[in-house]
Amino acid sequence: MEKFQWTRRVTSPVKVGDVTIGGNNPVVVQSMTTTSTNDTKGSAEQTRRIVEAGGEIVRLTTQGVREAENLYEIKKSLGTMGVKVPLVADVHFNPRAAFAAAERVEKVRINPGNFVDPGRTFKKIEFTDGEYAEELIKIENALVPLLDLCKEHHTALRIGVNHGSLSDRIMSRYGDTPAGMVESAMEFLRVCVRHEFNDVVISIKASNVLVMTETVRRLVAAMDAEDMHFPLHLGVTEAGDGEDGRIKSAVGIGSLLMDGIGDTIRVSLSEEPEQEIPVAKAILRHIDEVSGASGDYVMNGYIEDADPFVCSRRKSAWDGRVTQVVGLDPINDETKDGIWADLNGDWGLEYDKISARHDAVVTVTADGADWALKVKSFVNGMSARGIENPVIVAKFYDIVSFEALQITAAVDFGYVLLSGIADAIFIGAPDVTREELNRLSLNILQATRHRISKTEFISCPGCGRTLYDLQSTLKEIKAATSHLKGLKIGVMGCIVNGPGEMADADYGYVGAGPGHISLYKGKECVVKNIPASEALPRLIALIKEHGDWVEP
Structure with a gap:
């Protein structure tokens, strides 16, 4: 079994104005305005609020050349406020807007699904190999002039793929799948590599957390196979608002950060954009605690022939859906049908104890911020030993604020649930009502698509x-x-x-x-x-x- 210590994926640094994404730099937090980009005053004021909340990069929608040109006026207005922050132009369907923006802001985001291709028209659903190759040449011919302009103005580029916005050409070969999303990004990245343009950040997003995390992991593997080290922008699109939006974002973004993947993040909430920043900061604080506490773990999965990128349930004697446990009592350690596995002690002794009682439900718990890494490692060790006891993963937090708890627990339990190692979960915390804890558990289970309990x-x-x-x-x-x-x-x-x-x-x-x-x-x-x-x-x-x- 391979030893694993928490590390961050190695990426090449990309400068976006005075902010650097990737390399050894801290994960960057960003947001996006909801104002019209032609509204100079409103856009500048909202950008100021994002920056005051802690946002380090701000993106603005850029539908056309007029909006691209007004980005310069917004920058000037921010300057009079004493606000210095890199701006990103968000471009869809309009390459001319991308060219105009590249001369005025620090980064331009383009979508491979509609930069050259017209988007999902379904007018042509079959492509011969020759036709497909011709389309790739069209992409290169359209993209290289933008890369040259970005080089001239020291402008970074974000290649941002979204689930559901793939071109007909990609859809014809891959369908609306994670594999198609990855290939859509890789086509553009290969052009960048051929033309030695390295100031690229990639995002690959979906509203479905399982699709989002699977796709990012597939993209990392595809880049590794071609020796690419571009930094990643993480986010769950259309996450919603309130508790749902916060938990869904924490599950998706946090699960990837737990494995050291991600260099900049944006929490997308249907709220005022400055409200996104505290959520992003809370996710990163917990990841910092995890990385500071982590030791050596055995992290490999042991499901033979399983797709390593897809959330697959570990084989266990529990054949029902993953659920939440309402109450647990560690005093009842060796009674009835249950065993408590305390990962703060000798793991070998715990494995021996469980092996002697194949009919027992095992509750796995541990201390420390790196609880989720320990739990995943221990349960993988059970699978490696052929131990198929059902597993309840349990965490007793000393967090008293429900708002703080929901982010931390969503990262932790989202990670173990997306790793497929839990049959049931238990969240405990002082001064948080059982009703709140039950709601939190159900929301996390819904975000990970293990149990649907509401709209x-x-x-x-x-x-x-x-x-x-x-x-x-x-x-x-x-x-x-x-x-x-x-x-x-x-x-x-x-x-x-x-x-x-x-x-x-x-x-x-x-x-x-x-x-x-x-x-x-x-x-x-x-x-x-x-x-x-x-x-x-x-x-x-x-x-x-x-x-x-x-x-x-």
């Missing part, structure tokens, strides 16, 4: 493209539909983040124009461009029409 809302954080009051609308939709257990509803600000990135949703509510909404059933737009005042009743009617409505 899931996939909602974007909003940006300058948003075409209605997203925050208040999301609250109204939640109030009307939060009793629909198991249903996934997408609430998206515009068509860029809409049909594709909410591809996992059962129903969708998408901004179609100022004051107008389109409704989706799955990936199909079924109600087009109706007034926003009519949209919620029509959404409810659509859910009823398809037999998914139950009375509250």
